[in-house]
Amino acid sequence: MRKTIYTDPSIQSSEITPEPVFLNRRQLMKSAGGLASAAIASSMASAKASTEALVYAPAGDRSLEDQLTPFKAVTSYNNFYEFGTDKDDPARYAESMTIDPWSVKVGGLVNQPGQLHLEDLLTGFDLEERIYRFRCVEAWSMVVPWVGFPLSDLLRRFEPKSEGRFVEFKTLYRRSEMRGTRSFTGVIDWPYVEGLRLDEAMHPLAFIAVGLYGKTLPHQNGAPVRLVVPWKYGFKSIKSIVEINVTEAQPRTSWQTLQPAEYGFYANVNPDVDHPRWSQGFERKLPSSVFRPNRVRTLPFNGYADQVADLYAGMDLRRDY
Amino acid sequence: MTTEGRRRSWAGLLELLRQALRAGQLAPPWLRSTFIALLCLSPLAWLLWALMWDQLGPDPAKVLMKGTGEWALRGLALVLLATPMAKSGWPGLFRYRRMLGLLVFLYVTLHLILFAQVYVGWSATLLFEELQERPYVLVGFTAWLTLLPLALTSTHRARRALGRSWRQLHRLIYPATVLAWLHLLWLSRSDWGEALVYGAVLGGLLAWRVRRWQH
Numbered sequence: 001m002r003k004t005i006y007t008d009p010s011i012q013s014s015e016i017t018p019e020p021v022f023l024n025r026r027q028l029m030k031s032a033g034g035l036a037s038a039a040i041a042s043s044m045a046s047a048k049a050s051t052e053a054l055v056y057a058p059a060g061d062r063s064l065e066d067q068l069t070p071f072k073a074v075t076s077y078n079n080f081y082e083f084g085t086d087k088d089d090p091a092r093y094a095e096s097m098t099i100d101p102w103s104v105k106v107g108g109l110v111n112q113p114g115q116l117h118l119e120d121l122l123t124g125f126d127l128e129e130r131i132y133r134f135r136c137v138e139a140w141s142m143v144v145p146w147v148g149f150p151l152s153d154l155l156r157r158f159e160p161k162s163e164g165r166f167v168e169f170k171t172l173y174r175r176s177e178m179r180g181t182r183s184f185t186g187v188i189d190w191p192y193v194e195g196l197r198l199d200e201a202m203h204p205l206a207f208i209a210v211g212l213y214g215k216t217l218p219h220q221n222g223a224p225v226r227l228v229v230p231w232k233y234g235f236k237s238i239k240s241i242v243e244i245n246v247t248e249a250q251p252r253t254s255w256q257t258l259q260p261a262e263y264g265f266y267a268n269v270n271p272d273v274d275h276p277r278w279s280q281g282f283e284r285k286l287p288s289s290v291f292r293p294n295r296v297r298t299l300p301f302n303g304y305a306d307q308v309a310d311l312y313a314g315m316d317l318r319r320d321y
Numbered sequence: 322m323t324t325e326g327r328r329r330s331w332a333g334l335l336e337l338l339r340q341a342l343r344a345g346q347l348a349p350p351w352l353r354s355t356f357i358a359l360l361c362l363s364p365l366a367w368l369l370w371a372l373m374w375d376q377l378g379p380d381p382a383k384v385l386m387k388g389t390g391e392w393a394l395r396g397l398a399l400v401l402l403a404t405p406m407a408k409s410g411w412p413g414l415f416r417y418r419r420m421l422g423l424l425v426f427l428y429v430t431l432h433l434i435l436f437a438q439v440y441v442g443w444s445a446t447l448l449f450e451e452l453q454e455r456p457y458v459l460v461g462f463t464a465w466l467t468l469l470p471l472a473l474t475s476t477h478r479a480r481r482a483l484g485r486s487w488r489q490l491h492r493l494i495y496p497a498t499v500l501a502w503l504h505l506l507w508l509s510r511s512d513w514g515e516a517l518v519y520g521a522v523l524g525g526l527l528a529w530r531v532r533r534w535q536h
């Protein structure tokens with residue numbers, strides 16, 4: 001029996017875009033614009049369903065490169081309570097979150113309030129890679145190669161007013177797509193809110209990530225856009241941001257509101273201030289194993305003290321934890 | 322699967338279970354207790370198998386801590402269920418109370434060893450610090466300490482030697498249950514669901530005893 005395949009006579013086969021090229025049109029366009037990167041070659045090979053390769057400037061500081069946490073660990077062990085409180089819940093359930101279309105509303109005390117859409121975030125800024133330590137308040141840590149741009153680049157575009165002192169961030173809250181927010185016994189008041197002092201937010205290390213390991217963020221890591229503040233505990237690095245406001249008053253952040261004795265507004269990594277639940281003097285650097293737990297000493301400001309300690313000059317960090 | 326099909330497969334499963342129980346009653350006692358012991362050890366076997374084949378993710382200790390802790394609580398519920406069931410005409414479980422109790426102690430001890438290995442690195446100073454500063458660690462450790470004399474006096478000889486005070490000593494299972502549940506409650510951070518479910522089951526089993534003592 002002969003098989004017949006339907007072909008549209010008006011389209012020649014030479015005109016059909018090969019799938020990898022179609023999927024990667026974004027960086028092809030960008031590379032044409034002159035922002036070429038070694039990432040293109042690898043991106044052509046792997047066009048996975050949900051993440052897309054990005055074009056970015058390679059990290060300048062590569063001192064942590066040999067300590068990178070494997071991609072699988074970074075994307076299978078997450079805290080994203082909107083999808084459940086177990087570490088593997090986000091990888092299992094976050095796929096249900098719609099990330100395209102996406103927009104981030106930027107407002108509050110700014111001269112140019114407005115919105116950023118997914119395309120603006122992925123192509124409207126000069127993307128670069130940053131290899132950062134990531135320290136969770138639960139005493140585990142990772143080293144992650146993020147892709148994104150400095151938070152200050154974003155804020156400057158909207159021109160914060162002089163009376164602005166803080167920046168507030170909000171995560172998407174969509175009950176229908178986030179099973180964790182539908183829990184009857186949960187006590188977090190959604191949406192998840194985080195905040196920084198404006199000078200912290202303008203610090204060159206404060207980073208907006210749109211990708212990791214060279215590709216757009218997987219859902220469980222806070223797709224499509226998240227904050228990364230490497231000298232603070234991980235819960236400050238809010239995921240899947242939909243709103244950014246410059247404010248005069250200190251934002252009411254989620255964990256601090258829930259348990260003020262346990263979580264401070266600053267939440268700087270500090271081995272000398274213990275959390276009531278976890279000793280902060282050590283961390284398990286993942287991947288960890290039972291026989292080799294990989295416990296290492298935690299560094300003040302997660303190893304970024306040289307660069308950020310000035311922000312807190314004159315403050316009592318035992319009180320303002 | 323259709324509703325009808327699902328109902329039929331449930332009925333089939335129930336029938337299978339009934340036949341298995343009947344066959345079990347014919348089996349010699351040693352075979353029955355071996356079977357029950359293996360059944361109770363299967364969660365542990367599964368965890369160890371997954372650990373060996375690297376199926377527990379980047380932080381296996383965390384999964385093992387959670388697993389051993391939760392199965393210990395479930396086992397505790399089973400132990401506490403034995404008496405109410407026996408009083409209601411189901412003596413089956415009652416015969417295996419000691420074995421179940423010892424298995425609970427095994428899970429709790431593994432839980433503690435894991436904590437020492439992974440979280441405090443066998444440092445006495447750090448362990449002391451954890452006990453002092455973190456109430457849930459103190460409460461959990463106290464629960465283990467409470468179970469320790471029960472495990473040590475579980476032999477027939479100890480039971481005979483202790484006479485009437487053996488029964489009194491073994492009432493320590495009740496404060497141990499309360500401590501174990503407090504340990505879980507204190508670990509809850511943003512969702513109380515799990516602590517509430519365990520609280521309802523364990524609380525119910527303890528309440529049954531309080532009611533009986535009052536009569």
